[in-house]
Every structure is written in C-alpha cells, then in structure tokens.
Amino acid sequence: MLWSSLVNAATLYVDGNIASTCSGTTYSIASRNCSGSDGAGYKTPEEGFRALAIGDTFRIRAGSYTISSTYGNVATDDFGGGATSWAGATVIENYPGETVTITVPTMNFDESIVANSKYIIFRGDSRANFIFQGASGSSVGGGSGFRFVNGANHIRLQKLTVRNFGQDGVGGGSGTCPSAKPDAIELIDIEISNNGDNTNLEHGVYFSCSDNLLVENSSILANEAYGLHIYSATTGGNTNATLRNNFISGRKTGATGTAYGIVIASGSGNKAYNNIIVGQGSYPVKLTGGVQLWGPSATSPLIYNNTVYDVTTGVEVAEAAVSAAEIKNNIFETVTTPVSDAGTSTVRSNNFCDSAGTGCTVTGSPSFTNAATGDFTLQSGSNCRDAGTDLSATLTTDYIGTSRPQNGTFDIGAYEYLVSAGGGGSTGNLGRSSKGLGLF
Numbered sequence: 061m062l063w064s065s066l067v068n069a070a071t072l073y074v075d076g077n078i079a080s081t082c083s084g085t086t087y088s089i090a091s092r093n094c095s096g097s098d099g100a101g102y103k104t105p106e107e108g109f110r111a112l113a114i115g116d117t118f119r120i121r122a123g124s125y126t127i128s129s130t131y132g133n134v135a136t137d138d139f140g141g142g143a144t145s146w147a148g149a150t151v152i153e154n155y156p157g158e159t160v161t162i163t164v165p166t167m168n169f170d171e172s173i174v175a176n177s178k179y180i181i182f183r184g185d186s187r188a189n190f191i192f193q194g195a196s197g198s199s200v201g202g203g204s205g206f207r208f209v210n211g212a213n214h215i216r217l218q219k220l221t222v223r224n225f226g227q228d229g230v231g232g233g234s235g236t237c238p239s240a241k242p243d244a245i246e247l248i249d250i251e252i253s254n255n256g257d258n259t260n261l262e263h264g265v266y267f268s269c270s271d272n273l274l275v276e277n278s279s280i281l282a283n284e285a286y287g288l289h290i291y292s293a294t295t296g297g298n299t300n301a302t303l304r305n306n307f308i309s310g311r312k313t314g315a316t317g318t319a320y321g322i323v324i325a326s327g328s329g330n331k332a333y334n335n336i337i338v339g340q341g342s343y344p345v346k347l348t349g350g351v352q353l354w355g356p357s358a359t360s361p362l363i364y365n366n367t368v369y370d371v372t373t374g375v376e377v378a379e380a381a382v383s384a385a386e387i388k389n390n391i392f393e394t395v396t397t398p399v400s401d402a403g404t405s406t407v408r409s410n411n412f413c414d415s416a417g418t419g420c421t422v423t424g425s426p427s428f429t430n431a432a433t434g435d436f437t438l439q440s441g442s443n444c445r446d447a448g449t450d451l452s453a454t455l456t457t458d459y460i461g462t463s464r465p466q467n468g469t470f471d472i473g474a475y476e477y478l479v480s481a482g483g484g485g486s487t488g489n490l491g492r493s494s495k496g497l498g499l500f
Contacts, residue, residue, distance in 0.1 A: 069115035073101045073155075074108040076123040081107060092121065105162060106131060109152075112140025114176075117151045122158035130203065132168030132177075139169075142176030146214070149179040154190040161191045166203040166225075171211035171240065178213045184220040187251045194225035194255075204262075205255065208232035208270075211240035221251040227262045229255035229283060233269030237294035242270045249277040254312060256284025261317060263289040264308075269297040280308045282343040284315050288332075291325040295357040300329035305459050305474075307336045310343025320349040320376070321368070324361050331362035333451075334459045334474045336436055339370035349373035350395070353403065355381025364451050365389040365458070367436050367474040372396045375419075377403035387411060387419055389448040391436075391473035393426050410449040412472045422447045422472060437475045444472035 077092045081102050088096025102108040105125050108118055118140070131137050140150040154160040169177040184190025192205055205222040208215060209232065222229045229252035232242040247265065256262030264283035267273055269292045280287040287308035290298045301324070308321040321337035324330045332351060340346040350368030353361050358381060367390070368374045374392035377385050382403040391412045392398035399408060399419030413420035427442035429435040438444055448470030456464055458476040466476050 069113070069117070071099050071117045071119060072108055072111060073099055073119050073121060074103070074105050074125075075101055075121040076103060076125060077121070078103050106137075109140070110136060110138050112138060112150055112152075114140060114143045114150060114179075115148050116140050117153070119153055119155045120160045120162075121155045122160060124161045124163070127162065127164040130166040130168050131164060132166075132170060132174060135173060137168075137174055138176065139174070139180050140176070141178050141180040141215075143179035146179060146181075146216075149181045149214075149216075151181045151183055153183045154185060156185050157189070159189045159191075161193060163193050163195065165194070167192065167206045169206070169208045169212035169215055169242075171213070173210075177211075178215070180214075181216045181218065182220060183216070183218045187219055187221045187249070190220040191223065192220065193223045204228040204231040204266075205252075206230045208242040208245050209234060210238065211242065212245070213243040215244075216246040216248060217250050218246070218248045219250065221253070223251070223253045223255065225255045226257055227255070228264070228266040228289075229253070229280075230265045232267040232273070233292065233297070237269035237292050237297045242267070244272045244274075245270060246274045247276070247278055248274070251279045251281065252283065253279070253281040254283065256312070261285045263287065265289060266291070267298060267301070268292050269294060270301065271299050273298065273301040275306060276302070276304045278306045280306060280321075282310045282312050284312050285317070285319045286323050287321045287337070287347070289323050290330065291323055292327065293356070294326065296327050298324070298327040298330060301327075301331070303332040303335065304455070305334045307338075309338040309341040309347070311345035311347060313344040315345040318348050320352040321347050321371075322350070323352040323354070324358065325352075325354045326356050326358050328359040330358070331364070331454060332366065333362065333364040333455050334457075335366045336459065336474050337366065337368045337371070338434065341434065347371055349376055350392070351375045352378060353382045353385055354378035358382040358385070360384040360386065362454060363387045363390060364454060365448070365470070365472070365474060367391045368393070368395060369431060369436065370394045373400055374398040374413075376400040377406055380404045382406075389451060389470060389472045391426050391444060392420075393428070393431070410447060410472060412444050412447070426473065436473070438471060438473065438477045440477070442477065445477050446471060448472045
C-alpha cells in the first residue's frame with residue numbers, strides 16, 4: 061500500500077486566483093489558471109487538503125486564505141497522512157519564494173477523528189513566507205493554532221510562523237492524559253508569537269501530555285503566559301521532551317501573573333538545553349523566570365547550558381516531587397535568584413551567577429558581546445569560557461551548532477566560544493538569536 065502510494069505521489073496546488081478547481085491536471089503554474097497541465101489545482105486549502113494522499117506534496121500559491129471553521133474536526137478533514145516513515149510523509153508547503161497567510165480558528169490533529177493524522181510535514185521556505193494566524197485585528201482570535209490529541213503522531217512544523225491565536229500557539233494532549241498520547245510532534249525552526257489571552261493565561265506552546273516532543277531552533281515571543289509549557293497533572297504525562305536551541309522572550313501587552321520561559325512538570329526523560337531566555341527584550345511585559353520544574357513525579361529533568369537573562373528567578377525547582385533534577389552549565393545574568401530549590405536530590409554544578417548563591421560555581425562577568433542588543437555570544441575574557449562540566453552524553457553542539465567543547469572543556473551558557481573565529485561563530489554569531497531576528 062505504502063509503496064504504490066509513493067510511486068503515484070503527486071504535487072498538488074492551491075491558488076486563490078483560480079475561479080474553481082482545475083479538472084484533472086489542468087492547473088498552470090505560469091499562468092495561475094486552469095489552462096495548463098502541471099497538476100491538480102484547488103481554490104481553497106480545504107479542498108486541497110482533502111485531496112491529498114500519502115507522499116503527496118501540496119504547494120500553496122501566494123495569497124491570504126481563510127478557513128472559517130476548525131479544520132480536522134470531522135472525518136473528511138484529511139491531510140493525506142498515514143505513511144509509516146518520514147521518508148513517505150505528506151508535505152504541505154508554500155510555493156517557493158511566495159508568501160502565504162492562512163487565517164484559521166484551529167488546525168486540529170486527532171487520530172480518533174481522522175485516522176491518518178501521522179507523518180505530515182508543514183514546511184515553509186522561510187518563517188515569513190508561511191504564516192498561520194488567528195483572526196486579525198487588535199485582539200487575537202480562534203483556539204490553539206495547531207492542536208495534537210488522541211494519538212496524533214509524527215507531525216512536523218518547520219520554518220513557519222504561528223501567531224495571534226486566542227489560545228496556545230501550539231498545544232497537545234488533554235488534562236486526563238489518555239493512553240493514546242500525541243507522539244513525536246516536532247516544532248523545528250518556527251516562530252510562535254502573540255498567542256493567548258489574559259482570561260485563560262495561555263502559552264506559546266502547551267503540551268499537557270505527550271511523548272517524544274521536540275522543540276528546537278525556534279523563537280517563542282511575546283505570548284500571554286509561559287513560552288514553553290510542558291505540564292501534566294498526571295504522573296508521567298510528558299516523557300522524553302527535548303527543548304533545545306530556542307530563543308524565548310517577553311510577554312504580550314496586559315499580561316499579568318507568573319510566567320517562565322520554560323516549565324517542565326511530570327514525567328521522565330525531559331531536557332532543556334542551549335536555550336536563550338530573555339525576560340523582556342523589546343516586548344511589553346517581562347517574563348518572571350527562566351525555567352520552572354515541578355511535579356507530580358518529575359524525574360531527572362536535565363537543565364543544561366542555557367543562558368537566562370533579566371528575570372527574577374533563573375531556575376525554580378518548585379516542590380519535593382521533582383527528584384534528581386540536574387542544573388548544570390547555565391548562565392544566570394541579571395537574575396535576582398539564580399536557583400530556588402525545593403526539590404529532592406537536585407544536582408547543581410558549574411553554573412555562572414553575578415554573585416555567589418545557591419547552585420552557583422562561577423561568578424564574575426559572562427562578558428557577553430552585547431546583551432543590550434541580544435548578542436549573548438562570549439567575549440574572549442569571559443569567565444564562562446572553559447568553566448563548564450562535560451555534558452557530551454546529552455549535547456555536543458551549542459545554540460548555533462558549534463561543536464562542544466572547543467578548547468577541551470565545555471563553556472557555560474548557550475554559546476561555545478569558537479577560538480578560531482574569535483567568538484561565538486565565524487558566519488554570523490547570532491544565528492537564530494534575538495539580534496538575528498530583529499527582536500531588540
């Protein structure tokens with residue numbers, strides 16, 4: 061079944077310029093009408109989604125599209141998924157070089173409704189060219205931008221933007237955490253911004269239960285509450301989440317209450333490393349903390365090589381139900397309380413702080429290149445250079461992919477000092493950081 065589907069895989073198009081669906085394969089790429097032979101063409105994304113099969117590629121032409129109701133709520137709301145590996149995944153993308161904006165209440169993935177909610181890739185050629193958003197205007201609209209529940213698995217969002225949704229930008233699971241948890245959801249190189257409202261205190265990313273979640277190389281900016289919220293009230297609700305190489309900063313206008321850049325609660329195998337968390341940057345309201353850990357039964361979360369700047373609390377281990385947390389090689393700069401620890405058997409080592417305190421091994425100056433503009437690379441005189449402990453069992457590169465260690469010993473913080481380049485990297489130190497994205 062899979063082999064025959066891939067052999068017959070097709071490229072389909074959606075184009076708001078056409079009057080109606082192009083019959084057969086009469087869509088014309090050049091003319092953007094039904095006068096050609098380039099493939100099937102559909103006027104709306106919904107029509108195209110429902111026509112997809114395993115292994116197809118779906119290209120959306122330039123324009124603004126509106127899906128008026130949640131997509132994925134009925135059995136006919138197909139995405140063409142169902143492959144058995146990433147190699148056979150269905151791909152949904154913007155037409156190369158063209159800007160696509162889709163306004164939608166929610167993109168819903170639920171194996172109990174649409175049985176092939178698996179091995180689907182949403183992929184842009186740049187974040188700015190593939191945008192999913194809630195209702196426009198001064199207030200955000202709709203529910204969660206992308207929602208994964210009831211066994212949806214192996215779905216990847218890559219190089220796109222999720223913004224202006226009334227609830228979480230990306231969410232998964234449910235409060236009861238069913239046995240069919242969402243699994244292997246990947247958020248790679250995406251921007252998640254301006255989501256949530258002050259009524260329900262929603263977040264940039266909120267998975268209430270999941271297995272094998274990956275969030276990497278992404279920017280999580282100016283959402284209502286927490287940036288990355290990985291929490292369940294059920295023991296073992298989230299397992300094996302990897303949160304790495306992300307930039308998290310600020311909150312929306314009017315946001316109130318406590319909000320950390322990252323929270324990890326319950327489950328085992330969860331880790332956060334090489335992230336940069338900035339309290340406010342250029343955004344209206346400040347995050348109150350960097351990383352928060354709490355139960356029930358959160359076992360051995362790993363908090364490694366993060367840079368946390370301009371918040372009240374660097375890492376809070378909030379209760380005794382958090383056991384054997386490891387907090388190592390982190391920078392806490394302009395942070396009032398670097399580590400607040402109510403956990404059980406917490407391990408702290410080789411963290412940098414402005415002054416001596418709980419969990420602090422190294423003090424002095426991190427000598428950032430320019431924290432005011434969001435450049436958190438290390439200068440040659442930084443006390444964080446060659447001051448870390450070896451964490452190569454978990455990570456071997458830094459925030460922008462530089463190999464660790466560079467000089468025989470790990471550096472502290474998200475960046476490894478690249479000796480040969482005299483700093484954090486030879487081809488643009490900042491990579492995905494705040495300055496590179498125009499965030500400061």
